[in-house]
Amino acid sequence: MEVNNHNSSKGKVIASGIIPFAFVILMMVYIFGPGADLLDFGTPLPEVTIEKVDFIGSEIHATVRNTGPIPVEVVMADINDRIQPAAVEPDRFLERFETTLVRIPFEWNEAEPYIIGITIEDGTRFEKEVESAAPALEPSLDLAIFFAIIGTYVGIIPVMIGLLWLPFIKKISKQKFHFFLALTAGLLLFLAIDSIEEAIEVSDESLAGSFNGSLLVATVTILSFLGLYYSGNKLVERASSSKLAKPVAIALMISIGIGLHNFGEGLAIGAAVGLGSVAFSTFLIVGFALHNTTEGIAIAAPMSRGKLMIGKLAAMGMIAGAPAIFGAWIGGFSYSPFTSVIFLSIGAGAIFQVIVVIMKWIRDEGDHNLSSASVASGFAVGMLVMYLTSILV
């Protein structure tokens, strides 16, 4: 009797959970079906976005996506506002979110700016400006090595140099140690803001309005934060049972966070080379390297409380730095603004997570008052150092 009762109440719970969904579906069916006329006022404006421009041989290739609310037809292409015959592959009809490739034969000149225009059937023209034409990068071993070298300079070497502060941090008092932990948090906060800024910039430039760029960044950042926060806590819980590994676990999380950030940075660098918008000067490399050296400190600080484990430390340096290489490869060889935005946001979320972990650690270590002089000044100095080195980039 009682079991039966329990079952029926469970059924009620399920039913009461499903009923609202059923109504939502009903409403949608009605709006798209018989009720469509009710909402049929106002003029939907068509929109296409030129997501990508490649310079290949004697042609300019534009990847065009329908980012508006209604189907469109690509009917004309122009270069610098001069009409050109072109080919559309596979065809000129674009449903919502569909893309097509517009091949415009054109004898373009390297390093010169071009504006690529696409006209749709109602005569509206959409354009995309390319600052400097550069031949599309053909994946080659030389280029892969070139990107690997840049990634090494920008990612691995500076992080490794930063790690060399470890013996110094090891010898200092707890107050000073907390200063360095807070400094790390400050550095990371700067990086997170930097990532978000860049993600929004990329989405503004290359993603259509229908992607809701800023909200996409916010959503991915928070999801990434929540995911890493949850799994990070599991990691630390497991680590604390074996005692020695808690600092290692935290350092590992920091390196993963920084690694994700550096992946995004690598994407940006690769893309910049690919799009020809950056002449890689040694000065720029030096700037990036100096900026990223501070990332090494962030890993070194928690590790200084454990035993000196050079192997693990080096591995973490690689986790933090090497993604810059992969990022540069992907960014250079198959750039997509959407992937860039996603990875930059994931990086930002990861870093926020690390900041929370560090602050918690400082608190657990006994400095309950997070507004102590060492913590506040550490945080402030962290931000300042990052800002000052960022001017070099």
Added chain:
Amino acid sequence: MILLLSLFIGFSVIALFPTFSNAQSESKTFVTHSGSVIKTSGEIIDPVYTTTVPEYTESTIEFDPMEYLREFNYGNVSTLPDGSALREFTIIADDDQIMEVSPGIFFNVWTFNGTVPGPTIRATEGDTVRIKFINNGSKEHTMHFHGIHPAEMDGVFEIVGSGGGQFIYEFEAGPVGVHPYHCHVMPLEEHIVRGLYGVFIVDPKEERPPADEMVMVLNGLDMDFDGENNFYAANTIPFYYQHHPIQINTNELIRVYVVNMVEFDPINNLHLHGNLYNYYPTGTDIVPSAYTDMITLSQTERGIMEFEYDYPGKYLFHAHKVEFSEKGWVGVFLVNDNQDENIQDSDYGS
């Protein structure tokens, strides 16, 4: 949750791999500006050259510039008590027509008698021109003629209401020459660039020498309403006379009535290849002002160009403001060998 996840994955796959090219086996070709032949598995979008795509032929163009070129409307002619001629015309204005102005591109044009430009009205100096004007549009319109007429026939202050409003314009044709007519309702720029204009030719009482006569209205289209023309043309359709050359004969006098109706851009011009023309500004004088291959025209500036070709072949004519020609204001004269033995080689213009 699984549904959401699969949606998200599907979405990111679409976003990450933008080009799923399901290449078709048949390939088409087209020729570029620089003459190279391009093959594609997709479609060709090409307002410039005749293509192999069947849907992009002249049949899709509702307005036939070739027909307009040599079509002159003399009206219903009757004789007035004093012995002079009365020419009666009916002109209907409308503003709801959607016209395919270039292959695949549609635009809401405002029209006199259904076309842009409106019909070419032609009379002889001294004739009485009587135009029954009906406004079937949703906005107010008028007809304003350049020329000599009483103030109340000027089509400026006598606004003709929408939905069937009427007005009779009556005046004596003059002076001799080529003149524009256009709607003169505010906002004036809009009423003109949308297409409410046409050509009014007044012939001298003593006829001009016989010639192959044609009308070219130099116009532009601002498709996106940003105050700049997206297309330029002779007689509305961009690149039309380039894929459909105007056929003329050697040693035959060609007379072109040219009227510049381009708005937004301060000047337009006409450059003729392989030849020079005698130019009669506004067509009001019988003595040409210049023998040249290049005349600059400001808004509604117009004139008559006369020339003959000695050698057969294809000759370009276009705006030498080449931006305009790259946006459609370009055409070709296909000069055929004249079969008529009687025509003598005149020393034109030399």
